[in-house]
Amino acid sequence: MNRIRIGAAAVAAVLLLGGCGSQEQPAPDGPHLEQVGEQTFYSGQPFSNGYALVQTKDAFGYVDSDGEYTEAFSLEGGSGLESFVQAFQQGAAFEVSPEGLYPYYDKDTDAWGYRDIQSGETVIDPQYESAMPFREGRAVCVEDGQPTVIDESGTVILTAARIYTGYYQKGLLLVSDGEEAYPSQVSGTEDEVDTWICRLVDLDGETVLDNLLAGEGEENLYGYADPLYIRLDYPDEEVIAVMGMAEPGAQPGYYTPQGELIRALDGQPAYPVADGVTWYQDSETGLFGLETVEGSSLTEALYSAVSTPSGGLAYCTDESGMGGFLSVETGQPVSEFVYEQAMPFAHGYCVVIRDGLAGLVDDQGQEVIPCQYENLALVDDGLLYLEAEGTVVLTTLDGQEVEDVTGRGVTYASEGIFSLFSLIPQGEEAASRDNQVQFVRFVNE
Numbered sequence: 001m002n003r004i005r006i007g008a009a010a011v012a013a014v015l016l017l018g019g020c021g022s023q024e025q026p027a028p029d030g031p032h033l034e035q036v037g038e039q040t041f042y043s044g045q046p047f048s049n050g051y052a053l054v055q056t057k058d059a060f061g062y063v064d065s066d067g068e069y070t071e072a073f074s075l076e077g078g079s080g081l082e083s084f085v086q087a088f089q090q091g092a093a094f095e096v097s098p099e100g101l102y103p104y105y106d107k108d109t110d111a112w113g114y115r116d117i118q119s120g121e122t123v124i125d126p127q128y129e130s131a132m133p134f135r136e137g138r139a140v141c142v143e144d145g146q147p148t149v150i151d152e153s154g155t156v157i158l159t160a161a162r163i164y165t166g167y168y169q170k171g172l173l174l175v176s177d178g179e180e181a182y183p184s185q186v187s188g189t190e191d192e193v194d195t196w197i198c199r200l201v202d203l204d205g206e207t208v209l210d211n212l213l214a215g216e217g218e219e220n221l222y223g224y225a226d227p228l229y230i231r232l233d234y235p236d237e238e239v240i241a242v243m244g245m246a247e248p249g250a251q252p253g254y255y256t257p258q259g260e261l262i263r264a265l266d267g268q269p270a271y272p273v274a275d276g277v278t279w280y281q282d283s284e285t286g287l288f289g290l291e292t293v294e295g296s297s298l299t300e301a302l303y304s305a306v307s308t309p310s311g312g313l314a315y316c317t318d319e320s321g322m323g324g325f326l327s328v329e330t331g332q333p334v335s336e337f338v339y340e341q342a343m344p345f346a347h348g349y350c351v352v353i354r355d356g357l358a359g360l361v362d363d364q365g366q367e368v369i370p371c372q373y374e375n376l377a378l379v380d381d382g383l384l385y386l387e388a389e390g391t392v393v394l395t396t397l398d399g400q401e402v403e404d405v406t407g408r409g410v411t412y413a414s415e416g417i418f419s420l421f422s423l424i425p426q427g428e429e430a431a432s433r434d435n436q437v438q439f440v441r442f443v444n445e
Helices: 079-089 427-432
Strands: 032-035 051-055 059-064 069-074 101-106 111-116 122-128 139-143 146-150 156-159 173-180 195-201 207-215 240-242 253-255 261-264 277-281 288-292 313-317 323-327 349-354 357-362 367-373 375-380 383-388 391-396 401-404 408-410 417-422 437-443
Touching (some): 079 101, 367 375
Antiparallel strands (some): 051 059, 383 391
């Protein structure tokens, strides 16, 4: 896991409270860390719907928010497990659904099915070569080499030649029936391209938008391809972007998830949208400004770069290369342009870099923690990771030290729980390393 650098994951040693000896320990006074359960793990994913997928020496399982561990399936298995392990190591999410279902691997059949986390009962028998988690009540699987979407009873909703992501987004899924696009439909030339005609389908498998273009897909859902011309992952839940259409009369542009055109792009690129705001580029100067998704300008094109709006502000870089914040509502600057870099807002704050050192800005664009740290991250709501002169500590926003965590790694919180981990040994020691991940929560009292 990478070090936290302006907010990624950091290296930190921690003394966790509780769990030692039979004598009950008094509750600590003031802000502190509380260990979630007593078990530690080789590695783990963020919590989602009350559970986190974890790996022990011999198995995968799930730990709940009380620290109770449920083994899901053994690490021993055939080819059906190999791609899952690789995807897990690369960070692909495999959460328990809100209804309590998770994909499990059966080594006897070398196939995937689904179980209920509470009862441990098999809900859908193992029959798939690969299986993704349920999201929005649907799961994407491969059965007999055929990409397939099922509901929570195992009923097939649709099959396709290609499915471009392993899960629904905004109630939509991009699929292809296997028809290859002609080069002229993509680029207007006869240059060779690997592009397919696709469609967006809803939760019932009904087509919302047709005659779309997308890049080469993969039947292995753990390694799904970037759809290239279709973007469902913009922060704004009411906007998707279509950049490639095979049908001559159709219009690339911004659409609603119901397939209604918001604005045609007329050959312009589609930029990410948040809270109804995106940015545009002046064709003559090459500079950028803010505009609404409908195309109304909020600022002149004065900036060499603009970030996706977040927290009501947009981070922009002027022609000198320095950045500052604009109000999305007014389009006016709310800070000086003195920063070299800024991360997206989280919990109402943004990590910024000035003169090579990290600080914190609030949602008004004001610097509430001076840029004086080698490394800084907002781990949880109210909990900061600070590194200066080789010492790493977790502190509250008002400066109360919670833990010295020098020599350990820290991940971001999800559902109020984050993990602390030791460095992964390199070389021969890596194969014999002990469990290194333990989950904790920040108690601010």
